[in-house]
Amino acid sequence: MAEVAPAxxxxxxxxxxxxxxxxxxxxxxxxxxxxxxxxxxxxGAGAPPPTPTIRFVVTTPTRxxxxxxxxxxxxxxxxxxxxxxxxxxxxxxxVTATATVTGTTTPSGGMPATGLGExxxxxxxxxxxxxxxxxxxxxxxxxxx
Numbered sequence: 001m002a003e004v005a006p007a008x009x010x011x012x013x014x015x016x017x018x019x020x021x022x023x024x025x026x027x028x029x030x031x032x033x034x035x036x037x038x039x040x041x042x043x044g045a046g047a048p049p050p051t052p053t054i055r056f057v058v059t060t061p062t063r064x065x066x067x068x069x070x071x072x073x074x075x076x077x078x079x080x081x082x083x084x085x086x087x088x089x090x091x092x093x094x095v096t097a098t099a100t101v102t103g104t105t106t107p108s109g110g111m112p113a114t115g116l117g118e119x120x121x122x123x124x125x126x127x128x129x130x131x132x133x134x135x136x137x138x139x140x141x142x143x144x145x
Contacts, residue, residue, distance in 0.1 A: 015137060 018133075
C-alpha cells in the first residue's frame, strides 16, 4: 500500500509556494530582458538620430551709440610679497621644525561610472539570500544527515 502524506503539508508547502513565486518572478524578468533585446530588432532600429546643423545668424544692432567707447590705459599696482619672520630662540641641542600647508585640493580620481558595482551587489545579495533559504530548509528538516 502507498503511504499517504499528512494533510496540511506544514512548512514544506509554504517553502514550495515561495520557491514557485521566485521562479515566476525570474521568468517574468527573463521575458522582460528578452523583450528589451529583441523587440527593437523586430521593428527596426527606427529613424537615425538627426545630425546637428550649424546655423549662422547675422544680427544688426537695433540701437546705435552716440559716443564711441574709448580705451584708456591704466596700470594696476603689482602686488609685492611681504615676508614676516618671527623671532626664534634656538636652544642648543633641541631643534624643532613645524610646517603648515594651507590651501584646497580638488579630487582628481573617483569611481568609474560603469555601474558594475551595483550589479555585483545585487548578484551577491541574491546568492546570499539563496544560501540563507537553503540553510533554513536544512535546519527545519527532521532528517539530519
